[in-house]
Structures are given as structure tokens and as C-alpha cells.
Amino acid sequence: MFTTTLSDHAQTTLALLGKSGLVSKAYLAGGSALALYFGHRYSIDFDFFSSEKFDPQKLSHDLKQLGKFKTSVAKGISLIGEFNAVKLSYFEYNYPLIGPFAKFSDINIASIxxxxxxxxxxxxxxxxxxxxxxxxxxxxxxxxxxxxxxxxxxxxxxxxxxxxxxxxxxxxxxxxxxxxxxxxxxxxxxxxxxxxxxxxxxxxxxxxx
Structure with missing residues (x-):
């Protein structure tokens, strides 16, 4: 994968999330995931999606225990904020996956x-x-x-x-x-x-x- 699309800080942050297990039931999609595959541009945010229900308030609390997390939205099926100065979102997303995950830093990466x-x-x-x-x-x-x-x-x-x-x-x-x-x-x-x-x-x- 084209790791240079993420800054060293973003890579460290992603590895921390992967090691923590907090996003183990989710997958990274969006621009950062595609940039890892193609290497065409830099990306500065993490968009996670999961088919499983989750408690945004609890995940927000857990992220604050893991690092510095500033919450913007934590309700319904959405958590949006900033984790260790990297934009992060986590959504419940009930649509089927049509391709297999890739793995990077213990993170599930959505298929292209x-x-x-x-x-x-x-x-x-x-x-x-x-x-x-x-x-x-x-x-x-x-x-x-x-x-x-x-x-x-x-x-x-x-x-x-x-x-x-x-x-x-x-x-x-x-x-x-x-x-x-x-x-x-x-x-x-x-x-x-x-x-x-x-x-x-x-x-x-x-x-x-």
C-alpha cells in the first residue's frame, strides 16, 4: 500500500487505533483508504463504517481514554470528532460489502x-x-x-x-x-x-x- 499518502503522525494514529481494537468491527473507507491503494493524493481523515450497532457516547469515552479525542457529533448512528489531531468519523452502515478487506496496521480496509x-x-x-x-x-x-x-x-x-x-x-x-x-x-x-x-x-x- 502507498503509506506515504498518510503523514507519519496519521500512520502512528492509525496504528494506535488498530492495536487498541476499538475499530476492529469496522472498516476504513473513503479517501484515505483509496489513497492507500492508489497513492494519488494525500489524505488527512479517517472514515470508519460498521454494520454492527454501537454506542457513540461509549466509543467517544473509549477514544478519550486511548488518546486525545474532541467530539463534534455523538448521537444516533454517528460519531464525528478529532482523535490525536486527526479527523475521525465512525458510522453504523448497513449495506453489504461486495469485496474482501485488505489489512493495514491491524485496520480493515474496504475493497476498492x-x-x-x-x-x-x-x-x-x-x-x-x-x-x-x-x-x-x-x-x-x-x-x-x-x-x-x-x-x-x-x-x-x-x-x-x-x-x-x-x-x-x-x-x-x-x-x-x-x-x-x-x-x-x-x-x-x-x-x-x-x-x-x-x-x-x-x-x-x-x-x-
């Missing part, structure tokens, strides 16, 4: 297939430059947009219902324009990212609509 499906959800919700860049990188690494649609349907069973929203979101960059460009390892321009994703989306629109 799962991350790909989840990235489409993130872009539909309110995509940032990071989300579109991650999608761009997946396409450059050999998964075309239609492959990603199939992974989304395999995980969520909602492609037919949401195809219009997905296609529209993939050509809506206004919200992303307001977000910061992540620190890149593999250099790419925002214009290149938009161009490739728009072209892929237009290519598929005629097939699905």
Missing part, C-alpha cells in the same frame, strides 16, 4: 469496489473536489464509469431508481468548485478531472436514459 460504490453516493450527496478526483483516479486505473455503476448496483440495488440522479450529479460541479483542491501526489488539474468525468457521463447517458 466498495469504495467506488460509496464514492458515487458521496457525489450524489454533495461532491467535493476530493470525491471527483478519487473517481477520476479510479477511471484512470482501469474502471470505467459503467463498471462503477454496476458496483453501485451490486452494493445498493438502487441503480435503476437513482440513475438520473447519478448522471446529473456527475455533471454538477458547482458545490465542488467551492471546496479545496487536495494535496496531490500524482499531478492532475481540476479541468482534466471535470473533462474526463463529463465525457464519460455523456457517453453513458444515452444508454441509461
Amino acid at each position: 469496489d466498495d469504495i467506488a460504490a460509496m464514492k458515487l453516493v458521496a457525489i450524489m450527496d454533495r461532491g467535493t473536489k476530493k470525491d471527483f478526483i478519487d473517481l477520476f483516479e479510479m477511471i484512470k486505473q482501469g474502471r470505467n464509469l459503467e463498471d462503477l455503476f454496476k458496483l453501485y448496483d451490486k452494493k445498493y440495488k438502487l441503480l435503476a431508481e437513482n440513475i438520473y440522479s447519478i448522471l446529473r450529479s456527475l455533471q454538477y460541479f458547482d458545490d465542488a468548485e467551492l471546496s479545496q483542491m487536495p494535496r496531490m501526489i500524482r499531478k492532475v488539474t481540476w479541468k482534466e478531472v471535470k473533462g474526463l468525468i463529463s465525457a464519460e457521463t455523456i457517453r453513458l447517458a444515452g444508454k441509461y436514459l
